[in-house]
Amino acid sequence: MDSRKNGEVNISSEMDIITARKAVRQVAVEIGFSLTDVTRIVTSASELARNIVTYAEKGVMSWRKINGMEGKGIEITFTDKGPGIPDIAEAETPGFSSGKGLGMGLSGAKRLMGELDIESEKGQGTKVTVRKWLKRYHAERSLGA
Amino acid sequence: MPEENISVIRVRDKLLVTIPPDPDDRTISLLQEKVLGAMEQSEALGLVLDVSMVETLDSYFARTIVETTDMVSMMGGSTVIAGMQPMVAITVTQLGLSLGRTMAALDVDRALDLLNEMNIGDQHG
Numbered sequence: 001m002d003s004r005k006n007g008e009v010n011i012s013s014e015m016d017i018i019t020a021r022k023a024v025r026q027v028a029v030e031i032g033f034s035l036t037d038v039t040r041i042v043t044s045a046s047e048l049a050r051n052i053v054t055y056a057e058k059g060v061m062s063w064r065k066i067n068g069m070e071g072k073g074i075e076i077t078f079t080d081k082g083p084g085i086p087d088i089a090e091a092e093t094p095g096f097s098s099g100k101g102l103g104m105g106l107s108g109a110k111r112l113m114g115e116l117d118i119e120s121e122k123g124q125g126t127k128v129t130v131r132k133w134l135k136r137y138h139a140e141r142s143l144g145a
Numbered sequence: 146m147p148e149e150n151i152s153v154i155r156v157r158d159k160l161l162v163t164i165p166p167d168p169d170d171r172t173i174s175l176l177q178e179k180v181l182g183a184m185e186q187s188e189a190l191g192l193v194l195d196v197s198m199v200e201t202l203d204s205y206f207a208r209t210i211v212e213t214t215d216m217v218s219m220m221g222g223s224t225v226i227a228g229m230q231p232m233v234a235i236t237v238t239q240l241g242l243s244l245g246r247t248m249a250a251l252d253v254d255r256a257l258d259l260l261n262e263m264n265i266g267d268q269h270g
Contacts, residue, residue, distance in 0.1 A: 039236045105204070
């Protein structure tokens, strides 16, 4: 029943954002995240996949189920060979945006997921990794339950 | 495929649009066009956007809602968002988004009441 441990979605159009969301939703539900956390994870994936379409045109989202000291979790990585982020600190600032978004992509995703790492080199591309851990009390305290 | 997912329904002199659970960008921008077109044709004064089925509301979607509200306002109408699910409200807020001056209501009934209270629509019975 617990199907795959990892997977990939190619991101090159706005339709792929929906595919990415669906993949991540399924994995997050499988791991056992609460509905609210599933929504947080899916929305973060949507923002970060959209960053790829907006800034790099194409890239890859890969996800994997992880296990750590804190228990189970999900890790999602967004990789592209786009222009890169010249100033990561600035790009993480809420409200900052050099594109068509509202500048909520990175700072918002960090808030929603808990952990966010960026590796980027100008002209080489960008790799954004987000992680969320399934905390035990979160599993029990799902919304409306 | 997206087109048939959205229908704009006229309820007396207001418009009611139910947004599908996981709309893509095209569906969302199509929705905006349809709503504005329907506003003109039906001479509606109020618009209710029923988001009760929506599971993912990201920054693009939120921006389009705010934009649509502003456009409807320029045409002389008022917009109320109805029925946002708690998990969506939590996520949108934590993402750092706001719906600007867009009014909101718990459900469609209350949204219609809100528009009525503002003396929008139903003026000729």
